[in-house]
Amino acid sequence: MHWSRQALLAALIDLALLATAWWLAFWLRFNLDMPDDFQAMMVHALPVPLLAYFFSLLGWRVYRHIWRYTSVAELIRLVFGVAMGGLLVAATVLMLRVPNFPRSVLLLHPMLVLLALGAVRILARLLLSGGTQSAAQGKPLLLVGSVQDAAIALPALRSAHQWSVVGIVSPLAVERGRSLQTVEVLGALDELARIARETEASAALVVSAPGSVARREALVGASEAGLPLLTMPRPDEWLRAEAGTLRKLELDDLLGRAPVALDEKGLSQLLAGQTVLITGAGGSIGSELCRQVARFGVAKLVCLDVSEYAVYQLEQELRAAHPQMRGLYYTANVREPQRLLAIAQAHLPKVVFHAAAYKHVPLMEDLNEVEALRTNVEGTLNAARVAGQVGASRFVLVSTDKAVNPTNVMGASKRLAELVMQGVARMHGTTQYVAVRFGNVLGSSGSVVPLFTQQIARGGPVTVTHPDIVRYFMTIPEAAQLVLQAGLMGQSRQIFVLDMGDPVKIVDLARMMIRLSGKTEGEIPISFTGLRPGEKLFEELLADDETTEPTPHPKLRVAKVSGLQSVDVEAVCRWIDNAGPAPDGAALRQWLQSQVPEYRPR
Structure with missing residues (x-):
């Protein structure tokens, strides 16, 4: 040595x-x-x-x-x-x-x-x-979590010197009175407000696991005490200049789960050195797919979206983050098959991710029904055909849980898009066609999170349709990573569903967001407006044993979809083309029900 x-x-x-x-x-x-x-x-x-x-x-x-x-x-x-x-x-x-x-x-x-x-x-x-004396010069900080969780965070905090840990608030009653490196467990989560006052804590650091009940309960106590909630930096933040600093607790930390385990080697073999085409690349899911795909060293990333501003933003971000990658950014509409084909023929993508879609349920339920069909169904048909025509090895359709026993036009259009994709798969045997369904994605465009954020910023009220309405949630990176994983392991015509964890009451989500803003429900009221047209109170459980089959990946399951269900792709295309600019809503729903028998309009 x-x-x-x-x-x-x-x-x-x-x-x-x-x-x-x-x-x-x-x-x-x-x-x-x-x-x-x-x-x-x-x-x-x-x-x-x-x-x-x-x-x-x-x-x-x-x-x-x-x-x-x-x-x-x-x-x-x-x-x-x-x-x-x-x-x-x-x-x-x-x-x-x-x-x-x-x-x-x-x-x-x-x-x-x-x-x-x-x-x-x-x-x-x-x-x-410097022992513990240097740490005592920092701002007083409480740790929220078990002693085991606190043991992981404590060395990093003491080496940073800007914090002085004054106590631990544990969700485990048996740990009260115990100590960790001279730091005592002062009480339980329901005593957080009292402990914060007695210790004069400046903030509380939540060290319990993401998505845990302890994090949500800590939010309530911290709100009552007027105490800022912090958490440790994310893994990618450790690599940047702010690595030693704590960050504010976010909604993702409360509802997120353990990181997705990806088959990095398999995805690298699929994507490295290849050309990948992503439609809807400017959207919340599409843009995250671009970020994830770029990590695997693709030769060319072809990004396509109808929104000029979204494509511009994506171009600026990816060029800064991956200057060595060749990115191509197109403003194009998946409803125009010739334009789509010309782009694909120019670059011959090996993998196609189709994320372009209309997904806002109430907006597509009235006045815009035909637009949902043209983008969600015909756009999927165009993208799937083009993938087969240029010899792509894989085509992945981003679908939705609302395609399960749909009660609205948007959900029925996405279910029909799945059927159309399966129909195209029969015509192109060399291309693997798969679809991936998942529920609501935190922070995605059209989701309740941006709406609630705006309403809280205005001083309320926060509008919730029904006190009992529940939804499944996952983070944008988690959704994109599982789409990649499904694209790698899927066989043609399979429909994957994601393990969305436990459902969350929308009213509880609203309360968490109010408290994260530093307010209380007394300051920001919640009002109930009633279910909107086509909206369900409960979404079906997507990943149970009755409706799905397991896969080697713990968070992915294959939907048990009847192999007998199919559609005449050409007939579907003709009907949409002949529907005209303003078809009758009742007639459209009746035709849609003939194609998707499980569709039950409300």
Whole structure:
């Protein structure tokens, strides 16, 4: 190894301690009164332990450690080094057959060495890191979570010095009164407001797992105490300048779940060096797909959206984040098959992700029904045909949970889009066609989150359609990652559904957002407006054992869709084309029901 000045100093200190421990072992063996002949034996035999322990510690890489950051892992390595050194000394002394050598020294010496070397390292860490006194100079901070969760966050906080941890608030009643590195568990979550006042805490850091009940309960207590809620930086934020700073708790942290485990190797083989086309690339899901795909080193990323501004924003972001990637940005409409075909023929994409769609239920339910058919159904037909015509290996349709037993035009149009995709799949056997259904995505355009944010900013009221309405939620990155995973593992004509976790009451979502804004329901009222046309009170559970089958990925299941259900793709296309600019709404719904028998208009 390369010897730095610190490593040489550590080795010299260790050798001095080894010699001292050798003398002390003899001294203790003879009850503090060592005979002269044994003093000579001790001096003559000293090179043996010095060499044995030095090479043993060197072999266990003990001198690579930095004493300032000594931890349990370093101490364990030291134990092995000392044990090996003790065995080497014993073996050498026994092989040399030193006459009258006190064998108890061979047992005492390793224990004294371990005590001395371990103590000096721990002392160095305490002195060099400043102990707990430097941390006490920071702003008072409470940790919200179990002792196990707090143990992970505490070292990072103490090294940052801007925070002084004054206590832990645990969701586990049995942990009250316990302490972690001198930090005491002061109480339970329902006592957060009282504890915050007593400790004069400036903020509370939530260290419990994302999506846990503890996080949501902490939000209530923090709101009552007027206490800012913080959380640790995300993994990508550790790589940037603000890595050491805590960030405000966000809605994603309350409703999100453990990170999705992706088949990175398989996705890299599918996407690296390939051309990928994404429609609806400017939308919330489409743009996140672009970000995720760009990570895998695609040769070309063809981004297509009807919105000029959305394409411009996406272009600026991706060029800054991935300057080495060749991105091509088109303003085009999936309802124009010739334009779509021309773009695809120019670049010959290997994988096509089709995210372009109209998805706002009330808006598509009245006045715009035919637009839902033209974009969601005919647009999917065009994109699927083009993927087959240019020889793409995979086509992935982004669908929705509202396609399950639809009660509205938007959901029925997406179910018909799935059927159309399956019809096109029969014509192009070399292309794998799959669809992915998922529920509401936090922060996506048209979702309740941006609406609630605007209403809270205006001072309320926050409008909820019904006190009992529930929905399934996931974050935008989670949804995009699972779309990629389904595209990798899917077989043609399969429809995947995502494990959306537990449903969330919309009124609870509204309350969480109000409290995250630092307000209470007294300041920002909630009003109930009644269900809108085509809206369900409960969405069907998408990932149960009765309606789906498992896959190798724990968050993906395959929908049990009847193989007998099919549509005449050409007839569907003709009807939409012949519908005219303003077809009768009742006639449109009647025709849509003939194509999607499970559609039940409300």
